[in-house]
Amino acid sequence: MRISTKGRYGLTIMIELAKNQGEGPTSLKTIAQANNLSEHYLEQLIAPLRNAGLVKSIRGAYGGYILADAPTKITAGDVIRVLEGPITLVEGIEDEEPAQRELWIRIRDAIKSVLDHTTLEDLASHSNDTETDGYMFYI
Amino acid sequence: MRISTKGRYGLTIMIELAKNQGEGPTSLKTIAQANNLSEHYLEQLIAPLRNAGLVKSIRGAYGGYILADAPTKITAGDVIRVLEGPITLVEGIEDEEPAQRELWIRIRDAIKSVLDHTTLEDLASHSNDTETDGYMFYI
DNA sequence: ATAAATACATAGTAATGTGATAGGCATTAG
C-alpha cells in the first residue's frame, strides 16, 4: 500500500505547473532541475497526463507544458488515478470472501474523499510549509 | 496503492479463526480448503502473525491456530500492519517538496482510522453478506 | 511404537512493476 514515485513526481509536475500558471509554458527541464529529478523519467510520467487531457504541450524551443484547466478544477485524484492506474485496493472482483468487502469499501471511500477534495491550488499554496515529521508517512 | 494477497489472505485466516473462536485450534489445511488457497502459502503468512503475537499455535496432530486475543480486541490494522510491512504511503522522509505532505497525511489518517476501528468481530459477522459490486474496489 | 496430522523452516522461481537510462526524431523560436 504505497504510492510510487509515479504519483508523487506526477503531482510535483502538476504543482509546479499550477504555480507557473498564466506565465507561459514550463519545461520539464526546469521542473526536473528544481526538484532534482530525472528529466527523462518525468517525460514518461507526463505522457499519460497529456493523453488524459490534464496538461497541454507546446512543442519547440522555449516550449513546455501548461495546465489544461484551472488549478482549482484539477484534483489530486485526477493525477493519481492517471499515473497509478485504475487503482485496485484488492484485485479479485468476484471475491469469494465477502467478509472483507466492507473494509475495502470504507478505505476506498476515505481515500477517494481526500483525493477528490484536494485541488492543485490547495497543494500549490502549501509549497512553502516547512514542518517535517518522518513518522507522519507511516500508517 | 494496492493491498496484496498477503494482507487479504492474512485477514482471511484471522477471520476464520475469529469464527471458530472457543472451539479449539483450526488448522491451516481447513482454512486453505475452505477458501481455495495454498496451504503452503498461508504458512508463510501466518508466521509473522505468530511472531507478532496475534495468534497462538498448537503443534502436532489435530493442532492448528487460535487467536491470541478476543476478536473484538484485534483490528484489521493489526493484521495489515504485520503483513504489509511498515506501510509507507511515500518513502522519502526528508521530502524536499512540502506541498504534498498534507495530502499524504490526510490519506494516512483516513486509512488508519478505518483500519484501527474495524475489528475481527466486525469482519467475521459480515461473512454471510452476499452483495457484490466489482466496481466498488476501484478508487 | 507407529503412523498420521500438523506446525515450522528454507530455498527457488516466473511474472510483474519500479525507476530509471540511452538514443534518436520532430517541432519551433530566435
Place this chain on the structure above:
DNA sequence: CTAATGCCTATCACATTACTATGTATTTAT
C-alpha cells in the same frame, strides 16, 4: 540554421509478489 524543447522507443537492474518444492520437528490417535 541552430539551439531548445517535446516526443518516442528500447533496454535494464532491482525488488516484490505469489506462489511451489522439499524438507524437519512435534504431537496425537490408535
